[in-house]
Amino acid sequence: MRLTRHVLPSIRQPFSNSRNLITYTPHFHLQQPLLQMALSAFDTNFQTYNDILNECVNKRAFREGQRVHAHIIKTRYLPSVFLRTRLIVLYTKCDSLGDARHVFDEMHERNVVSWTAIISAYSQRGYASHALNLFLQMLRSGTEPNEFTFATVLTSCTSSTGFILGRQIHSLIIKSNYEDHVFVGSSLLDMYAKDGKIHEAQTVFECLPEKDVVSCTAIISGYAQLGLDEEALELFRRLQGEGMQSNYVTYTGVITALSGLAALDLGKQVHNHVLRSEIPSFVVLQNSLIDMYSKCGNLTYSRRIFDTMYERTVISWNAMLVGYSKHGEGREVLNLFTLMREGKKVKPDSVTMLAVLSGCSHGGLEDTGLNIFHDMTSGKIGVEPKMEHYGCVVDLLGRSGRVEEAFEFIKSMPFEPTAAIWGSLLGASRVHSNVDIGELVGQQLLEIEPGNAGNYVILSNLYASAGRWEDVRSLRDLMLKKAVAKEPGRSWIEIDQVLHNFHASDHSHPRREEICVKVKELSVSFKEVGYVPDLSCVLHDVDEEQKEKILLGHSEKLALSFGLIATAENVPIRVIKNLRICVDCHNFAKYISKVYDREVSLRDKNRFHRIVGGKCSCGDYW
Structure with missing residues (x-):
């Protein structure tokens, strides 16, 4: 028996049959004698239908639910709005959206519960525009939304158009006096956070008279998703102190924030919280832990969690x-990729291939990376290469010094190259001092992205390395004219669960004098064992003495020196930089590792550098 008929033209296409979203097989059936006995009588009443439908809903028994629906039709029983709504809920829970919509469309009378049920059905499955259209139809019908309707429809206000409508819904919520309801407030702040309006989200949160785990989790996750990691962590601490009970989603948001901060000790502490709370091993939480430990420089912990997972998604x-790719562990990337393909349970996707190609690029395995890309283009892997994969090949060729080949590859691409791809080639031209291609690419980038300060900086570096100071000055004048501001370099280090931030030539730290003395002392002692400052990292046309002074003020050196002062011997020093680490600071860190016999971990915006005994995991190849 088939109950599905044609739905409205605007939503017909997504549903080819009554159960097209997920092929659902119930794990167990209702007791057949009980069902048969209940449906054998033609005088079945409301209570009988209600009891059986509730059982079908609870057990997601699709076939049995269809039989109940068929019996209602055959006996010409006129179900109430309540029973029809139960049918909508049943079909929705059994992933049969077409059947749910058919029941709804045949309802001559609808109440707020039936409207909310069908809006929720579309919203939960990602059909945001349909959910919003239904909400507008509901308002036109004269049915007043309740708190559950508002909380449901707000989850569909995600696109730019949806957000505009979401603001209008917020106004309606205020007029309807539902703004203080915790369900509605949680959905509101989640909507604002996802659109990047974190201050509006914070305002909604603070105005809630009652805060539950859902609203607390929504605001913490909002901060984390926008990269406001310290704010997310601070809020989590505050709410924990106020007695908030966290769930796995809360911890996932906090762990995401700790990933951005690379705060390993705090990450371990939160992980211990998770273990003590005996929260089930949800895959999304374990994935966050893998990412967090990786970004904190501890691949051993990441792999330990990965290896003990009962279920692994892509x-x-x-x-x-x-994680392996960012650490320059190209061989481990290839080994794991081979293991993934041998297992055949999870198929590689676009992100997988980006990680593999990037791993080959960072690991100096350019020929292997090119062979893998060839397998992609020939269809052997089952993932069609996109613009991002072509960009990885450009990066791979550029890092290995094959700048001219990378330039020719870009010209042969089936896509129009993006600014990111040109930027990758510009960076390679700077590293390998290819002024001709670098200048050509740089000038093109200044036209494509006139407001991107990074392009000006890299091109300035290239001119400075070639001694073309007049061109450097011209670029600086152009930046001033266009009001382009370079993002200031910032480094930070976590000590005793406290984050210490440093900027270039920083004088704000409480121990600034001690740090400055330490940096100068290190520079002198390192020169005695072979350290030579790389003055090409200074983009100012000044004398060598002044250039050395500028180098000593780099935020990485300040953070590294403070790490030596503030930590015990043999304790690893872990520093994070918001931009790329310069060559001179990289060399400086290698000497710290060698002279003081300390493991040094440097994480910049692109990758990790693990330095032991004066040797870096990147092989000086980044």
């Missing part, structure tokens, strides 16, 4: 692959 594999 996101799990990708998190581990990206």
Whole structure:
């Protein structure tokens, strides 16, 4: 028996049959004698139908639910709005959206519960525009939304158009006096956070008279997703102190923030919270832990979690692959990718191949990376290469010094190259001092992205390395004219669960005098064992003495020196930089590792550098 008929033209296309979203097989059936006995009588009443439908809903028994629906039709029983709504809920829970919509469309009378049920059905499955259209139809019908309707429809206000409508819904919520309801407030702040309006989200949160785990989690996750990691962590601490009970989603948001901060000790502490709370091992939480430990420089912990997972999704594999790639562990990337393909349970996707190609690029395995890309283009892997994969090949060729070949590859691409791809080639031209191609690419980038300060900086570096100071000055004048501001370099280090931030030539730290003395002392002692400052890292046309002074003020050196002062011997020093680490600071860190016999971990915006005994895991190849 088939109950599905044609739905409205605007939503017909997504549903080819009554159960097209997910092929659902119930794990168990209702007791057949009980069902048969209940449906054998033609005088079945409301209570009988209600009891059986509730059982079908609870057990997601699709076939049995269809039989009940068929019996209602055959006996010409006129179900109430309540029973029809129960049918909508049943079909929705059994992933049969077409049947749910058919029942709804045949309802001559609808109440707020039936409207909310069908809006929720579309919203939960990602059909935001349909959910919003239904909400507008509901308002036109004269049915007043309740708190559950508002909370449901707000989850569909995600696109730019949806957000505009979401603001209008917020106004309606205020007029309807539902703004203080915790469900509605949580959905509101989640909507604002996802659109990047974190201050509006914070305002909604603070105005809630009652805050539950859902609203607390929504605001913490909002901060984390926008990269406001310290704010997310601070809020989590505050709410924990106020007695908030966290769930796995809360911890996932906090762990995401700790990933951005690379706060390993705090990450371990939160992980211990998770273990003590005996929260089930949800895959999304484990994936976040893999990512967090990886970004904190501890691949051993990442792999330990990965290896003990009962279930791995493609996101799990990708998190581990990206971790190895960022650490320059190209061989481990290839080994894990081989293991993934041999297992055949999870298929590689676009992100997988980005991680693999990037791993080959960072690991100096350019020929292997090119062969893998060839397998992609020939269809052997099952993932069609996109613009991002072509960009990885450009990066791979550029890092290995094959700048001219990378330039020719860009010209042969089936896509129009993006600014990111040109930027990758510009960076390679700077590293390998290819002024001709670098200048050509740089000038093109200044036209494509006139407001991107990074392009000006890299091109300035290239001119400075060639001694073309007049061109450097011209670029600086152009930046001033266009009001382009370079993002200031910032480094930070976590000591005793406290984050210490440093900027270039920083004088704000409480121990600034001690740090400055230490930096100068290190520079002198390192020169005695072979350290030579790389003055090409200074983009100012000044004498060598002044250039050395500028180098000593780099934020990485300040953070590294403070790490030596503030930590015990043999304790690893872990420093994070918001931009790329310069060559001179990289060399400086290698000497700290060698002279003081300390492991040094440097994480910049692109990758990790693990330095032991004066040797870096990147092989000086970044």
